[in-house]
Amino acid sequence: MRALVMTAPGGSEYSHVREVDEPRPGPGEVAVDVARAGLNFVDVMARRGDAGYVASWPYRPGREVAGTVRALGPGVTGLAVGDRVAAATTGGGLAEVVVAPAVLTVPVPDAVPLPQAAAAPLGLATALLLLTGAGRFTPGDTVLVHSAGGGIGRAVAVLVPLLGGGRLIGTVGRPDKAPAVEAAGYHAAVPRGEGLATAVLAATGGRGVDLVLDPLGTTALEVDLAVSAPGGRIVLFGNAGGGRLDALPPAGRLLAGNLTVTGFSHRGLLADAPEQVAGALRRVLGHLADGTLGAPVTELPSLEAVPAAHDLLLAGRGAGKYVVAVRG
Ligand SMILES: NC(=O)c1ccc[n+]([C@@H]2O[C@H](COP(=O)([O-])OP(=O)(O)OC[C@H]3O[C@@H](n4cnc5c(N)ncnc54)[C@H](OP(=O)(O)O)[C@@H]3O)[C@@H](O)[C@H]2O)c1
Incomplete structure (x- = not known):
């Protein structure tokens, strides 16, 4: 599968779209076929080499996705293969497949387009x-x-x-x-x-x-x-x-x-109180579904466009929320 890979701290010269092994869900995890992924400043900070963001290089960025369930790990209930979902991840979301904790993988109502759903788990x-x-x-x-x-x-x-x-x-x-x-x-x-x-x-x-x-x-x-x-x-x-x-x-x-x-800290909540993030994610998806909330996004056409968008964010020249089309 294809994924954005950052090979070293620095600029976009170290960001590449590469073929990597597909991740498999372990107990309590869900593999998601990523349709859209959100861009976030935390990945710009990681790429810049800010302390505390990357444990080791190469690093796989991407913290929020929307798509469909590809596979369920042992013990996961309440979701089925093919369900539309949004998920918060600890990384690796800028890829065709990502594995997320089931507790942070939430059904997306039919009325919510996946580009908007992809802006919800973190943003x-x-x-x-x-x-x-x-x-x-x-x-x-x-x-x-x-x-x-x-x-x-x-x-x-x-x-x-x-x-x-x-x-x-x-x-x-x-x-x-x-x-x-x-x-x-x-x-x-x-x-x-x-x-x-x-x-x-x-x-x-x-x-x-x-x-x-x-x-x-x-x-x-x-x-x-x-x-x-x-x-x-x-x-x-x-x-x-x-x-x-x-x-x-x-x-x-x-x-x-x-x-x-x-x-x-969203990252702190993912580790210590993931149900709080999941609850907020359910609530915003509900508001997007019933039309009480609109969330305009700028859509990038492919993973290849992400390094330049990260450059834009790093330079303080971004405007609003960006999501990327990973699959059709
Ligand atoms: N604690 C958490 O859990 C959490 C979660 C999400 C986001 N955040 C933080 O919230 C901030 C905004 O996130 P976002 O998703 O809105 O980001 P974004 O869409 O990627 O935009 C980045 C924002 O950072 C501002 N900025 C301030 N100082 C900057 C600098 N030195 N270099 C580049 N940009 C700078 C830019 O606007 P101006 O130039 O107008 O300031 C821009 O609005 C980020 O700092 C992010 O790390 C924290």
Whole structure:
């Protein structure tokens, strides 16, 4: 079978589509014929060589897929060969066949097209868990989302109205990304740089934000603290730049501001609480099926197109969510 293989840390020169052995499902696992796979920044970080993402090279990227069940491992019940499914994986999803834990393999309703389903196991599920779990979103909240122009930022924009509505402020790495972010549903989009806290506060009428979703390591933490309203929650959920993480703010600052700083890791949940990811995946697929949620994606034609798309994401020039057509 064909799979994307990263042979060493670096750039796209180390990413190749290769023939590899087909994986077989072990106990409690499901083999999936991949129709569509989602692209995620975590694979860009892995390719870049960020610490903690790749145990050994060559590395097989791909963390979310949609397709049909190819084979069931021993002990798997509730699924049958040929079922349409979406699955979260710990890797290897950018391939014609991937093996996923059965607990993370969820039926896709007929009404949901597989390109949309492929954006759900990591992208949409993460956005839902960030809002409803770690972020304790309540209707009417003002939410600040850093890197609002990427897949997660777009997912938050479609989920907040579904969860009761709120005011959305996004930050972007390049000013030319701001119009698309506002068109996607953000009330304001602010380029990151000098005066960011002032601009965000101005966009809230001086009141501050209730929730910050921050995948920028600790680089924007000072801004997050400065713009948070009393009772504000700050969720740290990534380290896009790959730099060193600073210490958290002194407890006195959190006490005085009635603030909460929380971490979130999809990868951590896959290992420790996979049912939470599966529950979020079921919920977003249900909303996609009944039409209460739309999730626009940009579709790449083949696995061969993925290294260039990863280049685009690495350069901060991506727009929205990308999925790739792996099979017809
Ligand atoms: N903790 C988790 O479980 C989890 C799950 C999913 C995603 N994430 C994180 O959430 C972030 C967004 O994910 P995504 O799926 O929306 O990503 P994406 O669609 O691949 O887009 C990447 C985003 O990262 C931003 N970015 C910030 N700093 C960057 C840098 N130094 N180099 C390149 N891009 C940079 C870019 O926008 P701007 O230039 O506008 O900032 C862009 O929106 C990523 O950092 C990802 O690792 C974490």
